[in-house]
Amino acid sequence: QEPQASGLPEYIKIVEVGPRDGLQNEKVIVPTDIKIELINQLSKTGLPAIEVTSFVSSKWVPQMADHKEVMKGIERHPGVQYPVLTPNLQGFHSAIAAGATEVSVFGAASESFSKMNINCSIEESIERFEEVTKSARNMNIPVRGYVSCALGCPYEGNVVPDKVAEVSKRLYSMGCYEISLGDTIGVGTPGSMKKMLEAVMKEIPLSALAVHCHDTYGQALANILTAMQMGVAVVDSSVAGLGGCPYAKGATGNVATEDVIYMLNGLGINTGVNLCAVMEAGNFICTALNKKTNSKVAQASFSTGTV
């Protein structure tokens, strides 16, 4: 590790979304025991947060149909959070019954995306989430809020930074402890990332912000660097870069956790995560999925035999 480069956070919390966001966007349905093994391996890498599954109707997301079994089947390591997605109150209750101790809700900065994705307007979705956060508050369950399409929408194109700020503020005000700003289709660049964060930072404290960058246009690490230079200290990523882009056939989706950690290590930023262990978990899931990794660090490391 190098001495910490000035102007950047000393510590970055990595939120691993591979088992949920990653697998959800993989074509092959992954058997429950493989999912559980993946999460168990990730639990041993030092990752502080691993998004486990989604309590959504299996009609909509067949990949996540085994949410209860996965939630109940995984090892729970002390010091590791295991959030799950809960799109509504019903999902929330189901998650709690299955042992969840943290949940996430998913808003969007685009009306069209909200309608196409969850069949309702942004306002209606906010109302649904308020039911969740109210129940969660009563039970002392932390809630993380996501804002999709923060840097662009597959339907609307450009998304106005003030809109992202507005939706973020609604989620934060209703009790979400952290807002993860998602570049859902990966179209953002350091230019649009900076503008969007400037607008959001007027409404939300920096310490409550996270970035969730997709690498569909290869911009993710540059965007994450920009966010960190502005003080953001929470970054979402997916082991092996699991998860394609549902809006661009054949294109990549999530940024690979290995590639993010490689960059952070090089910057002297502490993450608590063991890169080799993540690469091994990535190797495991890629073998199980019979696919090549999307992580360049993994590709290069396995080729040069430095793993």
Added chain:
Amino acid sequence: ASGAYPKRVKVVEVGPRDGLQNEKNLVPTPVKINLINMLSETGLQVIEATSFVSPKWVPQMADHTEVLQGIKKSPGISYPVLTPNLRGFQAAVAAGAKEVSIFGAASELFTQKNINCSIEESLGRFEEVMRAAREASIPVRGYVSCVLGCPYEGKIPAAKVAEVSKKMYSMGCYEISLGDTIGVGTPGSMREMLAAVMKEVPVGALAVHCHDTYGQALANILLALQMGVSVVDASVAGLGGCPYAQGASGNVATEDLVYMLHGLGIHTGVDLQKLMDTGTFICNALNRKTNSKVSQASCRL
């Protein structure tokens, strides 16, 4: 520090040379010529055309004379060629070259393994080229390899990079392209290296040549831009693997670079669509998939 970015960035296209040189399949001369001609239509101002090196060492570049003589040379576009020594330089000039490049390295072991001599000896060879180039009024671009790491030596001290860069600049190279040859660099090591080099060479004479082997290229380039660098090398479709990591990628893709620069409001003069079309052409000809993510994605915005 996220300071102001340059308003303009010069993109140096190295696909036809650095890219193709590291592709397994031998590319027929007409395909190379067509590639360069298509690139000439994209707005790129500098296109590295070929290498006047012995075909014994680099079979892919055996047709250097035919390529340089066969391409359509657009006015306002520079077509530099690699010249490892005086003989290569003379052959290049005879074939019509108006600009040449020489390749040094910041690592002794790499120099030994790559061109069979020490750094000092290689600089001696370059002196001959510089002298001849000066007499012929031919501009020379200097490359320094392994600036952020070496496949044999590992870490490379920033001071060593600064020393070699200074020597090449003092010799008369108008520009020094700093190459992360195996792509191991991160924004941290990029910053440290540039800070050292910028003490010896003015930032206006610096370029970065980042490989994307570890996915770090665009982040490294972003850092370099923040430090005032305004010349960036890239390869259409991300052509060129890494000879030190089998199956791994090499050069950063020009399309992905241009996408980022335009998103930052930086002027490049490059038409991204035409560039993507060129990438599609060469990938079809090579029967391979593109390494450019921008090209792969079909989202419309």
